[in-house]
Amino acid sequence: MRTKRKKTVRCDEVAKYICERLDEHLDSQRCRAIRKHLQSCSDCSRELANLKKVIALYRREAVPRLTPSVEKRLFSALKLDR
Amino acid sequence: MRSLVEPTQHESELVRKARQGDKGAFSALVKRYESTVYGFAFKVCRNQEQAAETLQDTFVNVYRKLDQFDGRAKFSTWLYQIVTNNCLMKRRKRKIEEAALSLDAAEGEKVGADPEGAVPHQALASFKTTPQDEFVNKELRELLDEAILRLPMDQRIVFVLRDVEGRSSEEAAKILKLSVPAVKSRLRRARVFLREQLREYVET
Numbered sequence: 001m002r003t004k005r006k007k008t009v010r011c012d013e014v015a016k017y018i019c020e021r022l023d024e025h026l027d028s029q030r031c032r033a034i035r036k037h038l039q040s041c042s043d044c045s046r047e048l049a050n051l052k053k054v055i056a057l058y059r060r061e062a063v064p065r066l067t068p069s070v071e072k073r074l075f076s077a078l079k080l081d082r
Numbered sequence: 083m084r085s086l087v088e089p090t091q092h093e094s095e096l097v098r099k100a101r102q103g104d105k106g107a108f109s110a111l112v113k114r115y116e117s118t119v120y121g122f123a124f125k126v127c128r129n130q131e132q133a134a135e136t137l138q139d140t141f142v143n144v145y146r147k148l149d150q151f152d153g154r155a156k157f158s159t160w161l162y163q164i165v166t167n168n169c170l171m172k173r174r175k176r177k178i179e180e181a182a183l184s185l186d187a188a189e190g191e192k193v194g195a196d197p198e199g200a201v202p203h204q205a206l207a208s209f210k211t212t213p214q215d216e217f218v219n220k221e222l223r224e225l226l227d228e229a230i231l232r233l234p235m236d237q238r239i240v241f242v243l244r245d246v247e248g249r250s251s252e253e254a255a256k257i258l259k260l261s262v263p264a265v266k267s268r269l270r271r272a273r274v275f276l277r278e279q280l281r282e283y284v285e286t
Binding site for chain 2: 050057058065
């Protein structure tokens with residue numbers, strides 16, 4: 001009887017995966033193996049957490065509002081009424 | 083948070099009328115997307131004045147090229163193509179100006195220290211809390227500015243489109259006229275670079 005080979009992954013594969021497909025919830029055998037690896041490897045899970053923090057920092061950053069003077073300049077350059 | 087206005091039937095009608103020379107329709111399109119374009123430009127160039135210039139150049143180009151928009155792509159994808167081109171053009175122009183300034187410096191003139199010509203953006207309303215918070219926020223903002231400004235422009239644009247604006251790899255590929263694997267490769271390099279740049283701040 002054939003036994004199903006378990007897919008294992010190395011830390012460098014995990015690093016590449018989390019940097020390329022962080023927010024893609026794929027369900028392949030490789031992805032499941034990576035998720036399993038992350039549960040048991042503190043180095044990889046720390047790197048993943050750090051990466052998520054970096055993204056969150058940029059994502060939640062406030063963007064200055066468009067000021068009335070900038071909008072006025074824009075509409076004037078386009079010769080449009082506001 | 084997705085910053086783009088979702089397309090509606092009304093939008094295609096506005097585009098159609100604007101293409102026929104209806105200034106009111108074009109004005110409505112500008113109103114609809116001006117904050118999106120300005121916000122994206124600011125996230126890429128980290129400078130309010132440069133974002134305002136990019137905003138203006140983008141809509142001037144949109145007006146000139148509206149005839150070329152065939153409706154096969156989403157209007158927002160087409161708009162992002164124009165704004166990203168403007169960001170890249172501005173970067174090239176600044177590189178040339180920097181090279182000219184370097185030549186001047188070699189002849190004894192002073193040169194600004196910031197390679198991007200970026201000036202710190204003003205304190206934003208949402209950051210205003212206590213003086214201590216303000217200090218921490220200012221420090222963090224400067225760190226984020228420094229790190230992202232060190233990224234090559236193509237990686238920076240991919241990072242902003244994918245991770246900050248939440249666009250898909252497929253849409254980013256259309257906007258940048260790249261393959262999806264090329265987008266993913268740039269994104270991976272950008273993420274690794276930023277994580278290394280900000281390691282001390284985010285290390286758990």
